Amino acid sequence: MTDTDQCTTLSRRDWVRAGCLSALGLGLLDHFDLPTADANAASFSKRINPKAKACILIWLDGGPTHLETFDPKPNAPDEVRGPMGTTSTSLSGVRINECFQNTSKLMNKLAIIRSMTSPLGEHNFGTHYLMTGYKPSPALNYPAYGATLAHVRKQVGVLPPNIAIPKFTRNISGSGYLARSTGPFSLGGDPARGNFKVQNLDFHEGLNLDRIGRRRNFSDAxxxxxxxxxxxxWSPNNPNLERAYNLIASPQAKKAFDLSDEPQKIRQRYGFGNTIGQSCLLARRLVQSGVPFVTVNSTGWDTHQDLSQLKSRFPNDKNALLPALDRGFSALITDLSENGMLDETLVVVMGEFGRTPKINVAGGRDHWPNVFSVLLTGGGIQGGQIVGRSDALGEYPQDNPVTPADLATTIYSLLGVDPATQLPTGDGRTVRVASEEAKILSDLVS
Amino acid sequence: MRRVIIPFAFYFFVLIINTPTALSIDKPSAILFRNKNTTTIADRPITFKNDVMPVFTKSGCNAGSCHGAAVGRGGFQLSLYGSNPDADYKAIVHQLGGRRINLSQPKKSLLFAKPTEFVEHGGGTRFAARDESAHLLLNWIEQGAKFGSDHHFVKLVISPKNHQFNASGESVKLKATAYFSNQTSKDVTKWTSFTPEDVSAIDVDDQTAKVTAHRRGRHIVVARFLSAVVPVELLVPMNDQRFPVQQQRLTNFIDTEILKRLETLNLPVSPLIDDAAYLRRLTLDLTGRLPSHSSLDRHLADTHPGKRKRVVKDLLSSDEFTEYWTLVLAKLLRIHVPNKEKAGALAYHRWLFEQVRKGTSFDKLVRTILLAEGDTTINGPANFYLTTNGPRQQGELFSEVLMGSRLRCANCHDHPLDRWTQDDYHGLAAIFSKIEIGQIIKTKTDGEVVHPRTSEPARQRIPGVRDLPIDSITGRADLADWLTDKTNPYFAKAIVNRLWRKLLGRGLVEPPDDFRSTNPATHPELLNRLAQDFINHGYDIRHTIELIVTSTTYARTAHANQYNKHDDRFYSHAIRRPLEAEVLADAISSVTGVWEPYGQQPVGTRAVALADSKTPSMTLDVLGRCGRDISCESLVDSVDSLGQTLHFFNGSILNKRIHLVDNRLGKMLKKGNTPIKIIEDFYVIALSRKPTNNEREYWMLQLKDLTSTNEQRQLLEDFLWGLVNSQEFKTNH
Structure with a gap:
């Protein structure tokens, strides 16, 4: 470490500039070859060569069962094993839920952390911890990944840098202590519906761009x-006026939201009528158009009752959550891969916690944060591996426990955001992007 | 972190031979343990309850992430933060074939060997063998592993309990003293854990309990010893400069308490608002409406010195107040239509309206709700029991709304930061289990809820107070008596805190359903006085509202200055509050002069008057209304989203109203008003003020080159759009 003084004065503007270079293809990463702010950051620059330009978070809202997804326990007693079977994968010896037929063939590209652990088994708290890397605090509301990225990256084009499909979880605000405008833009409608459209991008009858612009100016004035x-x-100007105006004014932005622009074959690959699937397809389009962070929010994972509903809700059900996720996720990875985008797109599949190893009287599983799984791929992830293990009954980490803070440090590093970066909270202090006590999961990084 | 490094060679040696059955560490340990500096504890009897339990809490053994988890850890379960000493004693002394303690060879006890990691321990090394914690455990086992003594822990006192620093960077040492039933006390600082709420603001030295403040403001550190949790308040002035408050006007005790706090924090106050701004703020708060043009003129023309008090009285007795505060209370009580059966919710809403109109005292109103029986389609308050889906949820509703406490944390384990136990939670639910739920609400004898710890029916219980007789069917009455008793510590505070929050923008306790000793009010004395005053005035919400809105504190501007701009909770300036969905919808309708039909309601019905919180309305959906099936207080604030702005630009809510030919604008034009006059009138209607000279100039400039009437109308439409999208319009400030 040399020239520390120069680097501790690295300002927000410098970061923005660094992000800007990245947009030009130079990469934020080059920035880290310069002397950096502290020891952590220095080690960060040596250990990680960030490749990910964007991140798609497939958020399984409600807390997905780890036992019926990525960490089945086929040899456990009935009450733990549950009602579903498993399938082998392209990674020898690794089995995942039986519904993941397509995903299982991609296992050599995927990394599963099976030893995630958190003490927070309540939706809001768990969501806050997993999406921000910080435990919720009464003193400070932390920003989620997308907001941090929206803050440190310079916005490219007019598309919002942080988009949620169909809408963001209601458990947290997303922007935390950062400006509200860094928060996720919820598209609203279900992309699996035939008439899906992002609302209000087209002019209301009798309006044109001049008048929309004048209205914005008058409101500001x-x-x-x-x-x-x-x-x-408190800023006097509503930043959304400018952002909304820019969206309305841009034909390219509208095109990015337009799923009908995709060939039928591609749409089919993601599954017709499959909300997760079509959301993943839209996420791919948005990332392709330069959006750095997209959340695909899938609801219904809070399975206190009848786990079998995850597999099938009625005869010939193709779009129950597990098969829908399998189809949508595998299509996304295949598609990103074929488009040459997988290396620079980090894809994360997770929820706020796991579920009780022992099945409850209603045939469901309750909240269980002590151990659960997270799946990552693309964007600098070393695929074809399982990181950490849970114990025989899926109750606790058997080895290599990973906290949501560790995960955040790693995700930010992969995205080229130095975890030691200081963000302004608005009340005069600064806070690190990721917790100082967390570690980078170097095993995950290719 | 309290980690003592064991000499490496020795540690290695132990690792090789460490099995529970062959622990031959007597010799080296003898050297380690006879350290004269620390071994003075054996001189007195060591008990499990008073001495050993604190070691577990201090070392994190009984935390939720370790053995304190609901199912324990590694086969060893402790109660969360030591809430159940009997069970913990059993787990240690009697379980696992007695291997956890070994009376003949204490050092072979797992209780000692695990946390010191002589035996591999999943939780790592909690303390070193020569630490006082280790000594204490060994001494306890040597003395025969006794459970308790004739005296028990009574209370924990932290000194100082409050401390004011002069500047950040300063430190103070905290001292924890435990008092026991035999009139003895003991310094337990070493066994007390101190946890700052904001770790970036406060550092605590684990060894010495020295706390250092790094940031300005008010900070809380929670001290925990045995079952006691005690908050310590630390203040660092917000400015170095002092701002005396002697010159400030005092209207009532609210101002005294608020100014006291501001002075200690070196926060200057913002000036008072003018009459017009006061009337806007007040009318929005009391009626959910903007002041009319004529009421504003009347108020401004009034020269009587007591005119603000008069307008408060007028508004409090208006029908508009009844209409709006019915909505406020309906949101609190979560009145909504479950299962599409509207009759009940409508009856409930109608009944509530009548109570607000009559000014029914709040204790009586709540008693009526709690004791309600009969046909829910006729007897409105009985619908309280249809608000949730079962006795547990009903207990949670009861505690959050009427006690301001989150008993729900005590469902699975005793509340870690409060006094609530599982017995309280399930006992309260048991009271509600004695009610037959359906269209007809009545008391029944056979209901029960199962206590998860015992798997037996839970005993009905007034939370925190007493068990009720087995099979009692008067549980509800007992509960209502207790809640509305003048000495009840929760009820009045929970209500006045919400009134305060509604009118000032932030609760003295925040969130308003999370009262607990570890979440103290920003102004505890003010909260006490407001609650006492509320009780003294017969639980009359109009009285407390009047007290608040006539205070000087209520009448400060929202404009901050450079010294108080970081203040968001001490009321040195008003807090800007976004208008809630219903109020904003009405304000938009009222300004544009175009009313929206809601469901089957006659056109002109205000959104604030809708009894059904789910009346189909895109407007209310876009504006982010609360559906009331869950608490409206925990709603993540969705106003001002990009989606909403897009809707305002291109959606129908605003455009339809603004473009309508004979809307308010159209009528003004038809009357032959000049464009600048129209703009001035809209300022008054929407913002309750005239444009300033600068603003007038700006608009004159915009209007300058317009020739056709069509161009003029379009510009005025765009002005009107800008007006209703301004933050000045969309907030109460």
Whole structure:
């Protein structure tokens, strides 16, 4: 470490500039070859050569069962093993849930962490921890991945840098202490519906761009006059006015949202009528258009009752959550791979916690944060491996416990965001992007 | 971190021979343990309850992530933070064939060998063999592993309990003293854990309990010893400069308490608002409406010195107040239509409206709800029992709404940061299990809930107070008596805190359903006084609202200055509050002069008056209304989202109203008003103020080159759009 002083003064603007270079293809990473702010950051630059330009988070809202997804226990007693079988994968000796027929063939590209552990078994708390890398605190509301990325990266084009399909989880706000405008833009509708469209991008009858622009200016003007006397940090201008205007004004933006632009064959690959699938396809389009963070939010994973519903809700059900996820996720990975985008797109599949190893009286599983699984692929992940193990009954980590904070440190590093970067909280202090006590999971990195 | 490094060679040696059955560590340990500096504890009897349990808590053994988990860890279960000493004693002394303690060879006890890692321990080394913790455990086993003594722990006192620093970077040493039933006390600082709420603001030295503040503001450190949790409040002034408050006007005790706090924190106050701004704020708060043009003119023309008090009285007795505060209370009580059966919810809403109109005292209102029986389609308050899906959820609703406490944490384990136990949680649910749920609500004898610890029916219980007789069918009445008793510590505070929050933008306790000793009020004395005053005035919400809105504190501007701009909780300036969905919808309708039909309701019905929280309305959906099937207080705030802005630009809510030919704008034009006059009038209608000279100039400039009436109308439409999208319009400030 040399020239520390110079680097501790690395300002937000410098970071933005670094992000900007990245947009030009130079990569934020080059920046880390310069002397960096502290020892952690220095080790970060040596250990990681970030490749991911974007991240797609497939969020399984409610807390997906680890036993019926990526960490089955086929040899455990009935009450733990559960109602479903397993399938072998392209990785010898590794089995995953029987519904993951397509995913199992991609296992050589995937990494599964089976030793995730957290003490927080409540939806809001768990979501906060998994999506921000920090345990919730009464003193500070932390930003989720997408918001941090929206903050440190310079926005390329007019598409919002942080998008949620169909909408963001209701458990947390997403932007935390960062500006509200870093929060996820929820598209609203279900992309699996035939008439899906992002609402209100086309002019209302009688309007045109000039008038929309004038309206924006007038609104700004009124607020600027009325807030002249106020010294608070609260910005007088509603940043959404500008962002919404830019979206409306851009034909390219509208095109990025337009799924009908995809060939039927591709749409079919992701599964017609499959909400996760079509959301994944839209996520791919958005990433292709330069959006750095897309959350595909799948609901219904809070399975307190009848686990078999995850597999099939009625005869010939193709779009129950597990097969739908299998189809959508495997299509996404295949598609990204064929388009040459997988190396620079990090894909993460997770939820806020796992579920009780022992099946409850209602045939479901309750909340269980002590051990659960997270799947990662693309964007610098070394595929074809299992990181950590849970114990025989899927109750606790058997070895190599990984905290959500460790995961955050790793995800940020893969995305080229130095975990030691200081973010402004708005009340005059700065906070690290990821917790100082967390470690980078170097096994995961290719 | 308290880790003592064991000499490496020795550690290695132990690793080779460490099996539970062949622990031959007597010799080296003898050297380690007879360290004169630390071995003074054996001089007195060591008991499990008073001495050993604190070691577990301090070392994290009984935390939720370790043996304190609901199913224990590694086959060894302790109660969360030591809430159940009897069970913990059993687990240690009697389980696992007695291997956890070994009376003849104490050092072979797993209880000693595991945390010191003489035997491999999943939780790592909790303390070294020569630590006082280890000594204490050994001494206890040597003395025969006794459970308790004739005296028990009574309370924990931390000194100082409050501390004011002069600047950040300063430190203070905390001292924890435990008091026992035999009138003795003991310094337990070493066995007390101190956890700051904000780890980036406060450092705690684990060894010495020295706390250092790194940030300005008010910080809480939670001290935990045995079953006691005690908050310590630390203050660092927000500015170095002092701002005396003697010159400030005091209207009532609210101002006294608020200014006291501001002075200690070196926070200057913002100035008071003018009459027009006061009337806007007040009218929105009391009626959910903007002040009308005429009421504003009247108020401004009034020269009486007591005119603000008068307008408060007028508004409090208005029908608009009844209408709006019915909505406020309906949100609190989560009145909604379950299962599409509307009749009940409508009856409930109608009944509530009537109570607000009559000014029924709040204790009586709540008693009526709790004791309600009969046909829910007729007897409105009986629908309280249809609000949730079962006795446990009903207990949670009861505790959150009426006690301001989250008993739900005590479902699976005793509440780690509060007094609530599983017995309280399931005991409260047991009371509600004695109610037959359906269209007809009535008391029944056979209901029960199963206590997860015993797998037996839970005993009905007034939370935190007493068990009720087995098979009692008067549980609800007992509960209502207890809750609405003048000495009840929760009820009045929970209500006045919500009134305060509604009117000032932030609760004295936040979130408002999370009262506990470890989440103290920002202004504890103010909360006490407000609650006492509420009780003294017959639980009359109008009285407390009047007290608050006539205070000087309520009448400060929202404009911050450079010294108080970081204040978000001490009320040195008003907090800007976004208008809630229903109020904003009505305000938009009212300003544009175009009302939206809601469901089957007659056109002109206000959104705030809708009894059914799910009346189909895209407007209310876009504006982010609360459906009330879950708490409206925990709703993640969705206003001002990009999607909403897109809708305002291109969706129908605004555009339809603004473009309609004979909307308010159209009528103004038809009357032959000049464009600048129209703009001025809209300022008054929407913002309750005239444009300033600068603003007027700006608009004159915009209007300058317009020739056709069509161009003029379009510009005015765009002005109107800008107006209702301004933050000044969309917030109460």
């Amino acid at each position: 009124i607020d600027q006059f009325s807030r002249k006397l106020d010294a608070s940090r």
